[in-house]
Amino acid sequence: MVGGRRELPFRSCLLGAMSRLGKFAQTSLPINDYAKRSITSELRVRALMERGKVLASQSPSPPRILVVGTGAIGGFYGGKLAQAGARVSAVCRSDYKVVCANGIHINSVWGDFLFKPERVVSDVSEYGPPPDYILVGLKVLPEIETAGMIKAVVGPDTVIVLVQNGVEIDQPVARVFPDNEIISGLAFICVTRTGPGRVEHIDFGRLVIGRFPAGNSDRAEGLAELFNNVNVPCEVTQDAVTARWRKLVWNAPFNPISVLGGGLDTKAMLDTPESVTLVRRIMEEVCRIAEAAGHPLPSEVVQQNIDGTRKMEPYKTSMLIDFEEGRPMEVEAILGDALRVARRHGVAAPHMETLYTLLKLVDRRTLQTR
Template sequence: MSERILIIGAGAIGAFYGAALQTAGANVSVVCRSELDAVRANGFSIESKRLGNRTFKPVQTLGTASDYQGGAPDYVVVSVKVVEGTDRAALIRDAVGPGTAIVLIENGVEIEAEIAQAFPDNELISALAFVQVSRVAPGKVRHFAFGDLSLGNYPSSVTERTKRFAALLETGGIKCTMTEDVVTVRWQKCLWNAVFNPISVMGGVLDTGHILGAPEGELFVRQAMREVCAVAAATGHPLDETLVGQYVEGTRKAPPYKTSMALDYENGRPMETEVILGNAVRAARRENVAIPALEALYALMKMVERKTALI
């Protein structure tokens, strides 16, 4: 019998991976809020060079998890964007049964503990998407580049259910990397995200070329990245510090581009400040690690959010 999967928060990311899972033969349903009618009528239209252009019509298209029919799903995939005030546990509670594995496909660091505490008896799979995918119209999703997923069980291990989930995605065309230490992988991604994302919002907005184009810019980026390394190490997840140089050089070599947070800012959408930067800042405070550059960026982001909240 095919796996029953419920995707909660079917935005661009959820729709993209949901389409891949359905291609692999899974029984995929979605909970989506703002575009419910469009998706119910036509499903998702996915444009992707890698996966091909296709329509993804979920088995059940729901406005809330409590409407899910046929018993608890095998996997609940959480791909809601986490902004201040998002209560993910409440969003998924009605769909989580005793045997349901919860899969988080979300940005940020230290995003698992809240879910692990709310569902202590469920398997928790933490996944990071390395993908450039956007919603371009109601129900329409465009995949620009990448697509790989890194995943593992929280806090550490890779179970058979995780392998099965990865195998489905691979069958659906997604390259998966399984890891016994997904928390460290989150910190590795945070090393770039917690630095370039908030900086990119400054000066409304900066692309990676502006950021690394000023000599002071590169020094500041390196300082902030070393601070992320220090926090990660203090939480028991030391990073290879040569990553700092690799990330800087890699970013410099790529054509200038805008981060996801810069795009959110430009488009008036809420930014993932708290999971990408705020959680790193709180981890540093908890572990007594000095992070002056990250603290400055965090304070400036809260001022910018204050402005966008008032608009």
């Protein structure tokens, strides 16, 4: 691992774990067992720390990380990595001047903090020698070609971390950089960019990361340790693709229905028996597609996601926020890509097809009236 480890006082670590355990027990995040496992591994880290086996990093140079797509996700997790001691720089376009001058202010339920990037650049080409990690927090839209955007700054040892929604989004990047390690990242977080250099972290924050397409990864372990060191629960999975499908079980119903149902939060979407049935049908379709694609999910995942969401504080999805602000929505990442997998495997997904077509019409209309 490229270092940056810092020893955390036992008390704050335990309190962090306990408060998160309490939080998850109360709110039952969609993929609850992940959370529990994450906390378990953190308690294991604490035990190791007690035994003096985990020490402050002796690494001479903390990792250099470049955040591409410094919106809510990139700003928040980039800032957390900076807190953990990494040398984090950020690519900013519209927010360039503000972030140069003042950094990114993050109002967080975990405690407010300021993220002052080591460097702020308006294009990756200005960054200099390739970083150890590129953290991609870009939205997944057809017009955004991730590989092309980062090409100028990817070195032979650069790890590309895609903290993005969707399935089958890693392959196009892996194809362009066949010799680089790709890490798929999934953020279970409620975080919003509220203005230039301003991010609001409202709830949750857990990460699941893993080498794409599968397997062990020291670099993923290293990144997870950085996150865990600053109390961001981060689990390393050996099956990143299945983790993507698993997150889609939640995203595929709730994001589209929040928009198409007339602007609804999670509570409103689960308020009628009809809408719960629709949510369930869509989740079942995702499970069937995932299974056909060779990534079966445990059968209880549907009920767990519904129960977990019911216990959450009412939450406005990212797709609804995009829609309300007249921005393009992640229609392909949330539905289109999965439906193409469905067609490839001959799996019927009529509920998802209906949502997909309606969202494409809405998206088109938004672009026309902008």
